[in-house]
Amino acid sequence: MNLRCDLHSHSTVSDGTLSPAELIMRAHDNKVELFAITDHDATEGLHEAALAADKVGLPFVPGIELSVTWSHQTIHIVGLGINPDDPVLNQGLKGLREFRQERGAKIAYKLEKAGFTDALQGAKKFSNGEILSRTHFAQYIVEQGKAKDVRQVFKRYLVNGKPGYVSGQWASLEEALSWIHGAGGLAVIAHPARYKISATRLRQLITEFKELGGLGFEAISGSHSPDEEQRMTQLANQFELYISKGSDFHSPENIYRELGAMQDVQAGSIPLWHSAEWKERIGDIV
Ligand code: AMP
Ligand code: MN
Ligand code: MN
Ligand code: MN
Numbered sequence: 001m002n003l004r005c006d007l008h009s010h011s012t013v014s015d016g017t018l019s020p021a022e023l024i025m026r027a028h029d030n031k032v033e034l035f036a037i038t039d040h041d042a043t044e045g046l047h048e049a050a051l052a053a054d055k056v057g058l059p060f061v062p063g064i065e066l067s068v069t070w071s072h073q074t075i076h077i078v079g080l081g082i083n084p085d086d087p088v089l090n091q092g093l094k095g096l097r098e099f100r101q102e103r104g105a106k107i108a109y110k111l112e113k114a115g116f117t118d119a120l121q122g123a124k125k126f127s128n129g130e131i132l133s134r135t136h137f138a139q140y141i142v143e144q145g146k147a148k149d150v151r152q153v154f155k156r157y158l159v160n161g162k163p164g165y166v167s168g169q170w171a172s173l174e175e176a177l178s179w180i181h182g183a184g185g186l187a188v189i190a191h192p193a194r195y196k197i198s199a200t201r202l203r204q205l206i207t208e209f210k211e212l213g214g215l216g217f218e219a220i221s222g223s224h225s226p227d228e229e230q231r232m233t234q235l236a237n238q239f240e241l242y243i244s245k246g247s248d249f250h251s252p253e254n255i256y257r258e259l260g261a262m263q264d265v266q267a268g269s270i271p272l273w274h275s276a277e278w279k280e281r282i283g284d285i286v
Contacts (some may be wrong), residue, residue: 005034005273006260007063008078008190008218008246012128013045014065015135017251020045023259024052024060026252032260034273036080038063038246041096042131043084061282064089065190066179067096067170070205073197074170076190077209078218078244079180080272081282086183092175097130099168104132106166107158114163116141134158135250150254173205177212184281186272188216188244192235193228206239216272220245220263222256233266242272 010016011023018026020037027035035058037049046062053060064079082089108120116122122140123132138153147153157164171179180187189209192202206217219232220243236243243265247257265271272278 002264003033003271003273004031004260005245005271006032006247006249006262007034007036007061007080007188007244007272008038008065008221009036009249009259010039010065011037011045011049013042014039014131015133015250017253020049021052023249024049024056024058027259028053028056028058030258030260032058034059034061035259036061036063036078036246038065038078038080040065040076040131040133041067041093041100042129043082043090043093044129046084063185064093064180066176068173068176069168069170070173070208071197071201073195073201075173075195075205077173077176077180077214078188078190078216078246079176079183079185080188080216080244081278082180082183082185086179089179089183092171092179096171099170100132101130103166103168104137107134107137107164110166111137111141111157111164114157116144116146137164173208174212177209177214181213186216186277186281187212187214188218188272189214189241190218190246191221191223191248192217192219192232193221193224202235203239206235206241210239210241215242215275215277216244217241218244218246219269220265222247222249222262226263229263233269237269242275242278243269244272 111119123136126136126139138150217236
């Protein structure tokens with residue numbers, strides 16, 4: 001129950017600042033006992049990470065965080081225990097990454113109208129590969145001295161209603177779950193308290209997620225307050241979802257919480273890693 005686990009983190013493969021191997025070393029130094037890397041829409045770091053984890057004896061689960069549009073809202077679905085080389089999953093990811101590139105060009109155009117020059121090249125300097133994230137635009141704007149930190153850039157420029165925001169269509173919930181399940185993984189609703197949706201719609205999301213075979217709910221997230229963790233744990237219990245926990249770590253400078261530094265799953269709830277489905281699909285690694 002009191003396992004020091006962290007099932008949500010990002011590397012330079014998406015919008016984090018540590019390489020997959022550096023992230024593994026940091027998790028190891030922080031005495032994490034079960035660890036997943038879940039880059040946005042990409043699996044490229046997972047082989048490097050698995051090798052590094054093996055070297056230091058860290059139990060490692062290959063993961064992903066998929067961008068999904070559900071009912072006109074962007075939500076994130078974490079997949080755990082996926083095969084990084086699954087062809088159908090990778091075909092789906094290719095489409096998401098192409099959309100990221102197209103969206104990036106539109107964001108840059110809008111930012112240029114708002115007075116920023118060379119935003120596309122600037123953002124690409126911060127991106128390591130094919131994942132072009134709003135985070136990279138934010139890092140460029142901070143570098144230009146136009147905002148004090150990434151959070152401020154989001155608030156002023158990159159969220160819905162602000163000059164650099166571009167909407168679009170990510171994967172459907174159905175596609176996301178079928179890719180994760182097809183790749184042998186378990187699906188988790190990421191940071192459920194972060195979505196700007198009503199309690200009723202969150203319940204609808206959970207109902208549809210369960211109908212599609214989803215099992216996990218990230219009630220314990222580095223981006224939740226203790227009160228949100230409490231409410232999300234109750235919701236998971238009501239819907240008989242297993243609890244997942246993850247820091248959503250992106251970089252040492254900009255942490256919600258440090259790797260592994262989250263509260264325990266409460267007594268009375270079932271952690272995802274104790275479920276029969278976890279044992280069946282991922283194994284008895286803990
Ligand atoms: P994208 O998937 O490219 O639209 O970017 C989403 C990412 O931006 C998230 O995964 C976070 O890492 C980051 N992000 C979103 N909102 C904020 C915010 N308000 N402050 C800082 N980072 C944010
Ligand atoms: Mn991110
Ligand atoms: Mn997320
Ligand atoms: Mn994340």
